[in-house]
Amino acid sequence: MLGDNVYYLALSWAAVRAGTPAQAGLVMSASALPRAVLMLGGGVVADRFGPRRVVIGSDAVRCAAVLAVAALLSLTRPGLWPLALLALVFGTVDAVFMPAVDAVFMPAVGALPARLTAQDQLARVQGMRGLAIRFSNVVGAPLGGLGVALGGAAAAFALAGLLIAVSVPLLLSVRIRDLPKHRTPGPAGQPPALARAALAPAGGGRAARGDAPEASVSEASGAAWGEVSDASEAAVGDVPEAPGAGRDVTDRAAGTVWGDLRDGLRHIRRHRVLAPLMLVIALGDLGFVGPLNVGLTLLADHRGWGASGMGWVLAGFGTGAGAASLLLTVRGRLPRAGLVTGCACAAGSVAVGALAFVPTLAAAVGTALLVGLLTGLSGALCGALLQTQSDPARLGRVTAASSLISLGLTPLSMPVAAAAIGAWGLGPVYAVSAAVCGLGGLVALVVPALRRAELPG
Incomplete structure (x- = not known):
């Protein structure tokens, strides 16, 4: 992450020095297209x-x-x-690896x-990763600036490459x-279901060794992982599918990339916790x-x-988010995780809306600290x-689906927010964003399933 920041x-420095501002903007955005297009495929590759x-x-x-x-x-x-080509390469590789800022996980890292x-211990790992992100954000930019000051863009790129190189042997x-081998305990803390080894089809040992997953997972396995069966879908108003219709059984049995991708999306759609959780992530990021x-x-x-005032506000936000990461690192597990997530997200939205109405810089820094603490925790x-x-x-x-929401869709809200602020002012836009x-x-x-969701104890 230090190398990424550098x-x-x-x-950005090399692009500005080598071309016009418009050309530099194109170079800086060149990585976005392959990242958005290939993100879901990156999840298949990781699995x-x-x-x-x-x-x-x-x-x-x-x-x-x-x-x-x-x-x-x-x-x-x-x-x-070469800068545009490098950005394209990074965007392509990002789709299967690169960690993003603000605790959003890319497919393989996730x-x-x-x-x-x-x-x-997964919540504690999340907390430690959040601390690493905050550290790299604080230290990485000055390191990059020092590299540019001492030897120009070439020296800064060399420094970034060396930092990334150190991570390879690590x-x-x-x-x-x-x-x-067992599924995650359910939202209400039910005991683990059948072992995955008993549910997997013959020849599925590669997944148990950490290699390629099984070509297909039975409907019984899906239900054991919290997925909604056809009968329960019909009970809540969904139209059951005809036998074999839209099931891509052939694709999954053959182990095609398209079949694996559809299987992953179906796993999310039918899961009692993952489906609403994706909606929570999307709404939270959009707002x-x-x-x-x-x-x-x-x-x-x-x-x-x-600019200095904005820096202080960002520092307040970073401090709050770092405190949330430290809390998870020390505690390791928070009870009633689903309920805490909802409460923190709701309270954080109030703090987000309040930012537009605070009268002084000190109050804005304090509000931003609260935003960082609550949104970082959620x-x-x-x-x-x-x-x-998730099924491992x-x-x-x-x-990959979560990263696509956070990195491919929600950034589109930035130009919309800027245009809305120009048309209606800061207060209404911040209020709408807080509501979202x-x-x-x-x-x-x-x-209910998400509200009662617990982290393993």
Whole structure:
């Protein structure tokens, strides 16, 4: 993550120096398209080949690409094309590996924790990862600036490449265990269901070793993992499918990528906890991204706080989010995780809306600290629930769907928020954003299975 922060600073600096502002903007956004297009496929790759080998391979590719551009920039002045190519490579590799800011997990990285530690420690892992993210955000940008100051963009790219290179042997030293044999305890704390080994079809031992998952999972296995059966779907008003219709049984039996992808999406759609949890994540991000990104810049300018004032507000937010990560790291598990998630999301939405109405910079910093604490806590708990409720063999695909929501869809709210602020002002837009974020908390509180969801103890 330190290398990623240095890389982004170096890329933006080199793009601005090599072209016009519009061209620099295109270079900076070049990674977004492959990331959005390939994200779900990245989840299939992580589940098929195992997250450890995908993470190591992706990290090595990113390291080689950054060092190659560093060498090219030190020897020649090639213009924008190598920067655009590097951004495309990063975007492609991001879709299967790169961790994103603010506790959002990419497919392979999101699938690793369940194979590294017991499920009752996953919330603690989320907390430690949040602390690592905050540290890298604070230290990475100054490191990149120092690299640019001492040797230009080439030196900064070289520094980023070396930092990423150090992570490769560290990843090689990581040893993962087999996929869990039993399902995660249900939302109400029910005892584990049948072992997955008993439910898996013949020849499914590769998933137990951490390699490619089984080509198909039986309907009984899906029900054991909290999925809704056809009968229960009909009971809540869904139209049952005709035998074989839309089931892509052939695709899944053949182990095609498309079949695996549809199987993962079906797992989310039918799951009593994962389906509403995805909606909570989407609503929370949609209500949060606009006000805390473009909205905060416009707010600081409107209030006359300037760039330094905006920096203090962001520091308050980072401090609150870091405190939430530290809480999870120390405690390891919070009881009533689903209920706490809903309450924290709802309370955080009130704090988000209040940002537009605080009169002084000190009050804004305090409010931002509260926003970081509450949204950081709800976000980390969402990540922990996502991992503990998912079928381990489908965890990469579940994480990919969550990452697509957070990194592919919710950023689209930023230009909309900016245009809305220009048309109606800060107050109404912050109020609407807070209401959207609050809807996420309401979903978590009104859906019984999610409200009663617990982290393993």
